[in-house]
Amino acid sequence: MPMSAGEERSLPRREQIALRIRHGIRMAKLRVALDGARGRETPPAVVQLSQLPLPLLPSAVEERSPASREKTALRIRHGIRMAKLRVTLDGVLGRETPPAVVQLSQLRLPPLPSPLEALRSPEGRLRKDPESRRETALYLRRSIRAVRLRVVLDEELGRPTPEAVKQLSRLKLPRLE
Structure with a gap:
């Protein structure tokens, strides 16, 4: 969906330039396709522009x-x-x-x-604040309960359960603090 001029002006300058370049390349590709369908000759500059790769938006690279x-x-x-x-x-x-x-x-x-990636600081260390500990405990509790359910279902359906899954199901649920 194209942006209005007001929306484009609120973007950073690099973003505006990248959007204009992308728009130009897309229009060139469209013109080449339409000219080919109608049997018309496309100017070489337009063909050359249509063959360029679309530049990445700065926000996509930074995000x-x-x-x-x-x-x-x-x-x-x-x-x-x-x-x-x-x-x-x-x-x-x-x-x-x-x-x-x-x-x-x-x-x-x-x-x-993994939800545990969100618990790392920008330097890559695990955060130690109470909220991150709670998130980790919730994730582990959910995983252990899911494994316990799998063990029960495997028993009822007569399927073999891997030993690692059985060991994980025997773990004690971590406390929520």
Whole structure:
């Protein structure tokens, strides 16, 4: 979605320049495609511009926090799951699924970053404040309970349970402080 002039002015200068360059390259690609479809000749400067890679936005390069990586991974995972659902529904309803949706549905789900990454300071050390200790305890409690559930389900379904999973299920739940 294009930005209005007022929104663009509120961005830092480098961001504005990157957005203008990206817009120009996209317009050149569009013109090459349209000229090709209509049988017209495209000026060499436009063809050359259309072949340039899109520059990264400065905010995208600078934004590397675990929270932003998690949001991105969740958005990608959501898209892949929706594509899988669409392929399944189209199969049930006898409709043809577009090739792009089929291709997206076949992608592997990207892993989510560990919640423990958020508990590290910018220097990479584990934070020791009470709130981070509580977050760590909640994460460990959730993991231990999930493993305990898996052990019970494996027993009921007659499946073998790995020894490491059994050992983890025997751990005592950490206290919440």
